[in-house]
Amino acid sequence: MPNDQLQMLLTQTPEEGYKLAVKLAQKGIELTQPSEEIRQMLRPVYSRNPDSLIAASQVVAIHFQTVAAANNYWRMWTPLYR
Amino acid sequence: MPNDQLQMLLTQTPEEGYKLAVKLAQKGIELTQPSEEIRQMLRPVYSRNPDSLIAASQVVAIHFQTVAAANNYWRMWTPLYR
Amino acid sequence: MPNDQLQMLLTQTPEEGYKLAVKLAQKGIELTQPSEEIRQMLRPVYSRNPDSLIAASQVVAIHFQTVAAANNYWRMWTPLYR
Amino acid sequence: MPNDQLQMLLTQTPEEGYKLAVKLAQKGIELTQPSEEIRQMLRPVYSRNPDSLIAASQVVAIHFQTVAAANNYWRMWTPLYR
Amino acid sequence: MPNDQLQMLLTQTPEEGYKLAVKLAQKGIELTQPSEEIRQMLRPVYSRNPDSLIAASQVVAIHFQTVAAANNYWRMWTPLYR
Amino acid sequence: MPNDQLQMLLTQTPEEGYKLAVKLAQKGIELTQPSEEIRQMLRPVYSRNPDSLIAASQVVAIHFQTVAAANNYWRMWTPLYR
Numbered sequence: 003m004p005n006d007q008l009q010m011l012l013t014q015t016p017e018e019g020y021k022l023a024v025k026l027a028q029k030g031i032e033l034t035q036p037s038e039e040i041r042q043m044l045r046p047v048y049s050r051n052p053d054s055l056i057a058a059s060q061v062v063a064i065h066f067q068t069v070a071a072a073n074n075y076w077r078m079w080t081p082l083y084r
Numbered sequence: 085m086p087n088d089q090l091q092m093l094l095t096q097t098p099e100e101g102y103k104l105a106v107k108l109a110q111k112g113i114e115l116t117q118p119s120e121e122i123r124q125m126l127r128p129v130y131s132r133n134p135d136s137l138i139a140a141s142q143v144v145a146i147h148f149q150t151v152a153a154a155n156n157y158w159r160m161w162t163p164l165y166r
Numbered sequence: 167m168p169n170d171q172l173q174m175l176l177t178q179t180p181e182e183g184y185k186l187a188v189k190l191a192q193k194g195i196e197l198t199q200p201s202e203e204i205r206q207m208l209r210p211v212y213s214r215n216p217d218s219l220i221a222a223s224q225v226v227a228i229h230f231q232t233v234a235a236a237n238n239y240w241r242m243w244t245p246l247y248r
Numbered sequence: 249m250p251n252d253q254l255q256m257l258l259t260q261t262p263e264e265g266y267k268l269a270v271k272l273a274q275k276g277i278e279l280t281q282p283s284e285e286i287r288q289m290l291r292p293v294y295s296r297n298p299d300s301l302i303a304a305s306q307v308v309a310i311h312f313q314t315v316a317a318a319n320n321y322w323r324m325w326t327p328l329y330r
Numbered sequence: 331m332p333n334d335q336l337q338m339l340l341t342q343t344p345e346e347g348y349k350l351a352v353k354l355a356q357k358g359i360e361l362t363q364p365s366e367e368i369r370q371m372l373r374p375v376y377s378r379n380p381d382s383l384i385a386a387s388q389v390v391a392i393h394f395q396t397v398a399a400a401n402n403y404w405r406m407w408t409p410l411y412r
Numbered sequence: 413m414p415n416d417q418l419q420m421l422l423t424q425t426p427e428e429g430y431k432l433a434v435k436l437a438q439k440g441i442e443l444t445q446p447s448e449e450i451r452q453m454l455r456p457v458y459s460r461n462p463d464s465l466i467a468a469s470q471v472v473a474i475h476f477q478t479v480a481a482a483n484n485y486w487r488m489w490t491p492l493y494r
Contacts, residue, residue: 141307225391236398
């Protein structure tokens with residue numbers, strides 16, 4: 003599906019970058035378990051397990067590092083030193 | 085909700101940067117489990133489990149890396165070498 | 167097998183880069199468990215376990231960091247600041 | 249409490265940097281479980297569980313990466329190449 | 331044993347770099363459990379446990395980041411922008 | 413004890429750098445569990461558990477990233493491109 007293809011990692015804001023990081027994390031799960039049906043079945047399991055939620059949040063954090071670096075951290079200026 | 089939107093990753097101090105990292109970690113959990121009610125129910129579970137606490141602290145650590153890099157580590161000067 | 171050899175980390179798009187990251191993650195598993203037969207046997211186990219799926223997605227995320235950096239994040243331009 | 253505020257990430261030595269990394273890891277746990285009493289109760293549990301100790305050490309490792317980068321790895325000189 | 335010593339992190343190709351990453355991951359295990367006999371005994375356990383395989387693959391992924399950065403990602407050219 | 417203090421992160425070779433990474437990982441465990449006696453008691457437990465060994469190896473991998481970066485990857489030259 004074309005709009006599922008990653009076109010680029012650039013986003014206008016950190017907020018959009020965070021959403022892209024979430025999408026990247028989900029993509030990893032979809033590629034390992036391609037069945038939408040099974041994924042839907044698993045969702046209530048992990049979304050009520052605090053350790054799963056924390057683990058999912060960690061994958062997002064790793065992707066957000068990548069997206070943030072790709073966007074030069076959405077900086078408009080560079081801190082003034084030296 | 086507008087004030088939940090990430091506007092930028094720049095903060096005045098490492099202390100504020102750390103708080104932003106915590107917010108980024110929570111955001112990941114909220115996006116996976118949007119129900120405030122369920123999250124409140126899970127809180128006493130993971131906040132008394134040392135392994136969950138360590139895992140949550142790790143997600144914060146990963147986001148703090150991102151925020152710290154975005155802020156050039158809040159450096160005012162560059163070390164003098166060469 | 168020649169086409170299993172990693173030639174380079176450069177890809178045309180983030181989408182292809184993501185696929186390379188998945189391949190890199192699988193390579194790690196294949197080197198630890200070389201038997202195709204055993205891996206096939208394990209697949210239904212971990213692909214229906216949400217925590218395994220999240221963990222697998224995390225390995226992909228780490229490799230995607232590497233591939234994205236190798237490709238300079240597929241940027242065509244550098245943000246205008248300073 | 250003022251002296252709990254992170255003022256900066258710069259330290260004189262890697263040793264002090266490591267201690268700051270430990271402090272950053274603890275801060276993550278304190279923000280998730282603010283009760284000193286509960287944390288004291290959990291301490292004997294995780295400090296005798298090897299997996300918890302390894303996990304805690306990992307959080308410190310991630311923060312040490314950040315602190316080390318912030319301090320340009322406490323280098324006094326740059327290696328001579330090219 | 332001399333040929334077990336890490337001489338440098340440079341390799342000719344990503345493929346060789348990946349093998350070095352695997353070696354670095356094994357080195358970590360050998361230093362914690364020096365007994366070849368015990369390690370051989372543990373091998374059938376973790377090599378048939380999908381979660382162990384994923385975890386082992388993650389350690390390789392982290393080392394591959396290091397090796398790839400050391401080799402400037404085996405790039406022959408730099409992308410043309412600005 | 414003075415010789416337990418981290419003086420710097422520079423080493424002559426990757427081999428020494430790896431040993432420093434191991435030392436950094438152990439330091440994290442020692443700071444969380446200061447009792448040498450308890451640590452000795454736990455050692456046979458985790459050194460025979462494959463998942464603990466993999467987790468310990470991961471902490472070393474993270475520290476090795478830091479040490480390798482501090483040493484500019486022990487490069488003597490920069491790859492010729494451009």
